[in-house]
Amino acid sequence: MAHGPAKGIRRWLFATNHKDIGTMYLWFSFAMFLLGGFFAMVIRAELFEPGMQIVRPEFFNQMTTMHGLVMVFGAIMPVFVGLANWMIPMMIGAPDMALPRMNNLSFWILPFGFSLLASTLFMEGGGPNFGWTFYAPLSTTYAPSTVNFFIFGIHIIGASSIMGAINIVATILNLRAPGMTLMKMPLFVWTWLITAFLLIAVMPVLAGAVTMMLMDINFGTSFFDAAGGGDPVLFQHIFWFFGHPEVYIIIIPAFGVISAIIPTFSRKPLFGYSSMVYATAAIAFLSFIVWAHHMFTVGMPLAGELYFMYATMLIAVPTGVKVFNWVSTMFRGAMTFETPMLFAIAFVVLFTLGGFTGLMLAIAPADIQYHDSYFVVAHFHYVMVAGALFSSTAAVYYWLPKWCGRMYNETMGKVQFWISFIGFNITFFPQHFLGLAGMPRRYADYSLQFADWNMVSSIGAFIYGASQLLFLYNVISTIVAGKKVSEPKVWEGAEGLEWTVATPAPYHTFSTPPAVK
Amino acid sequence: MAGSPVRKTALWLLLAVPVMFAFAVFAMPPLYDVFCEITGIGGKTSGPYVVDEAPAVDAERSVKVQFVTTNNGAMPWEFRAPVESVRVHPGESKRVAFHARNGTDRDMVAQAIPSVTPTSAAKYLQKTECFCFNRQPLQAGETAEMPVVFFVDPELPAAITTITLSYTLFDVTDRQAAEVAAVN
Numbered sequence: 001m002a003h004g005p006a007k008g009i010r011r012w013l014f015a016t017n018h019k020d021i022g023t024m025y026l027w028f029s030f031a032m033f034l035l036g037g038f039f040a041m042v043i044r045a046e047l048f049e050p051g052m053q054i055v056r057p058e059f060f061n062q063m064t065t066m067h068g069l070v071m072v073f074g075a076i077m078p079v080f081v082g083l084a085n086w087m088i089p090m091m092i093g094a095p096d097m098a099l100p101r102m103n104n105l106s107f108w109i110l111p112f113g114f115s116l117l118a119s120t121l122f123m124e125g126g127g128p129n130f131g132w133t134f135y136a137p138l139s140t141t142y143a144p145s146t147v148n149f150f151i152f153g154i155h156i157i158g159a160s161s162i163m164g165a166i167n168i169v170a171t172i173l174n175l176r177a178p179g180m181t182l183m184k185m186p187l188f189v190w191t192w193l194i195t196a197f198l199l200i201a202v203m204p205v206l207a208g209a210v211t212m213m214l215m216d217i218n219f220g221t222s223f224f225d226a227a228g229g230g231d232p233v234l235f236q237h238i239f240w241f242f243g244h245p246e247v248y249i250i251i252i253p254a255f256g257v258i259s260a261i262i263p264t265f266s267r268k269p270l271f272g273y274s275s276m277v278y279a280t281a282a283i284a285f286l287s288f289i290v291w292a293h294h295m296f297t298v299g300m301p302l303a304g305e306l307y308f309m310y311a312t313m314l315i316a317v318p319t320g321v322k323v324f325n326w327v328s329t330m331f332r333g334a335m336t337f338e339t340p341m342l343f344a345i346a347f348v349v350l351f352t353l354g355g356f357t358g359l360m361l362a363i364a365p366a367d368i369q370y371h372d373s374y375f376v377v378a379h380f381h382y383v384m385v386a387g388a389l390f391s392s393t394a395a396v397y398y399w400l401p402k403w404c405g406r407m408y409n410e411t412m413g414k415v416q417f418w419i420s421f422i423g424f425n426i427t428f429f430p431q432h433f434l435g436l437a438g439m440p441r442r443y444a445d446y447s448l449q450f451a452d453w454n455m456v457s458s459i460g461a462f463i464y465g466a467s468q469l470l471f472l473y474n475v476i477s478t479i480v481a482g483k484k485v486s487e488p489k490v491w492e493g494a495e496g497l498e499w500t501v502a503t504p505a506p507y508h509t510f511s512t513p514p515a516v517k
Numbered sequence: 518m519a520g521s522p523v524r525k526t527a528l529w530l531l532l533a534v535p536v537m538f539a540f541a542v543f544a545m546p547p548l549y550d551v552f553c554e555i556t557g558i559g560g561k562t563s564g565p566y567v568v569d570e571a572p573a574v575d576a577e578r579s580v581k582v583q584f585v586t587t588n589n590g591a592m593p594w595e596f597r598a599p600v601e602s603v604r605v606h607p608g609e610s611k612r613v614a615f616h617a618r619n620g621t622d623r624d625m626v627a628q629a630i631p632s633v634t635p636t637s638a639a640k641y642l643q644k645t646e647c648f649c650f651n652r653q654p655l656q657a658g659e660t661a662e663m664p665v666v667f668f669v670d671p672e673l674p675a676a677i678t679t680i681t682l683s684y685t686l687f688d689v690t691d692r693q694a695a696e697v698a699a700v701n
Contacts, residue, residue, distance in 0.1 A: 208541025
């Protein structure tokens with residue numbers, strides 16, 4: 001029965017083992033993270049001083065667009081799919097994912113999707129330059145000639161996400177060990193179950209949106225062309241009908257990671273488990289009915305603005321439940337502050353800050369001032385970077401010893417945390433000030449009064465960028481030369497099935513289902 | 518491994534994919550149009566208006582109706598309004614003939630698409646006759662007068678004193694040819 005992995009490249013090309021595929025997802029997302037980070041460094045270098053220094057405005061637009069696309073679809077979404085592949089079978093006592101061959105396909109089409117997308121940068125006409133939200137008619141009538149590559153790239157990436165999501169739902173619903181009832185599942189599994197349903201519901205809508213673009217550009221339809229009887233505002237509705245659930249697709253698995261880490265290092269069970277489950281489901285449901293809060297300035301009727309404003313504010317209630325539950329878990333716990341815990345606590349603090357600025361943006365009359373300013377940029381980087389990325393960094397530090405049987409260097413981990421934390425806040429906190437002072441997003445240049453805070457922000461970005469190279473170093477040096485650990489329970493406070501298997505996790509786990517009490 | 522419960526779950530989920538795709542492509546645009554028509558946002562005007570009885574003319578106030586003409590993309594025709602604007606009393610019917618000339622050396626077909634600003638005025642601008650209801654063929658070098666007959670609904674909110682009626686002219690020669698070919 002127990003046979004090891006295939007040798008050489010075949011192990012990876014024909015991988016069906018959930019751990020191998022999870023590993024590939026994690027490395028792929030890290031590569032994309034470095035690529036998207038490089039684009040961000042170009043942006044911040046150009047904005048270091050007013051005036052044009054390094055790139056031309058056309059290229060700057062390609063950088064902002066590609067940064068957003070690569071980070072959202074290439075870094076954050078795949079990193080959580082990678083964590084899901086690695087951890088979900090081990091958490092529910094399953095031997096593997098339910099559909100291992102589809103799992104292979106959903107990973108291996110990703111590099112092709114991103115090659116299509118990134119290759120446009122080297123083509124005549126340049127890469128996509130219309131922002132990651134690709135509003136028509138910028139992305140149709142006025143798009144660069146390479147836009148079809150972008151469209152097919154999105155199709156492929158979307159197909160990959162849908163297959164990954166189907167696999168995760170099929171695994172969770174069918175392969176749980178006997179006794180592992182739904183309400184006994186770790187919260188990471190719950191959050192992924194909900195996220196997967198969101199993905200299956202909205203990725204086809206994204207595919208529909210880019211298909212309509214494709215028709216408008218190449219086949220003479222007028223879905224989004226006002227002059228032909230269509231409406232560009234329709235594009236924004238369809239995009240955000242996808243886009244708002246999408247931002248929760250990005251953050252909900254992060255909730256699951258944090259809900260695993262905080263109890264471990266507080267040495268207490270998670271406070272309010274079932275309320276966490278219901279709050280996550282409520283957030284997912286609300287995400288479908290608030291999309292137009294991204295569009296307060298398009299000219300909606302007053303009733304529409306009021307509805308979307310109040311519905312958006314309602315999301316603060318289940319989100320507040322989660323934040324209070326995390327804080328209550330820590331309350332009077334025997335807390336220790338290892339690197340994963342530091343990232344998790346930073347997540348709670350900074351994500352809450354990002355949530356508050358989200359509430360400010362939800363106020364329709366105020367949003368008319370904040371709209372498309374750097375305040376929005378600051379807001380979503382607080383929830384995307386300090387939310388999704390901090391939590392995935394925490395997850396890697398937390399589970400890496402289980403994965404490879406070696407402990408990372410705690411001092412180096414803490415150094416990386418503090419550089420990240422400080423660099424992040426130096427980068428993005430001043431962007432609140434810039435936005436409130438009126439600096440618009442997506443421009444290659446700015447007025448002189450914005451110069452100081454932009455320079456501060458750029459310095460912070462370089463610090464934050466460097467801290468990610470340190471992260472890469474930490475991970476590699478752990479895998480190669482970390483101190484060996486062998487006890488199944490790497491963290492003394494950790495609970496759950498994944499801590500009952502040997503360390504490092506064997507190639508096959510739970511070939512016979514464990515007994516869950 | 519992949520026994521039948523797994524397959525069943527996966528197939529159900531897979532079914533949701535074309536359903537949501539079709540929802541986005543085939544249901545959302547028409548739903549959006551219906552929504553805009555009901556609420557009158559979006560600046561789209563409605564089809565031919567059939568007059569049951571002539572609306573009462575409100576001589577107390579007058580509204581300025583401005584005309585804007587645009588050629589879409591590379592549409593080469595001359596296309597212009599005879600006047601920049603007209604002043605009408607709400608309820609008063611007005612006829613304006615737009616001018617179009619096909620200055621090219623080939624026969625072409627055009628379609629004009631109307632739009633109204635402010636968008637909240639769209640449902641108060643009623644057209645009993647409009648060149649935009651039909652396609653306009655013009656042979657090479659030919660000229661046409663293209664009339665629109667409209668009135669402003671007396672229900673128009675008092676706050677609106679100026680309405681802009683914009684027409685964008687499209688080259689639909691290829692589309693027309695394709696449709697003719699499909700019929701024959």
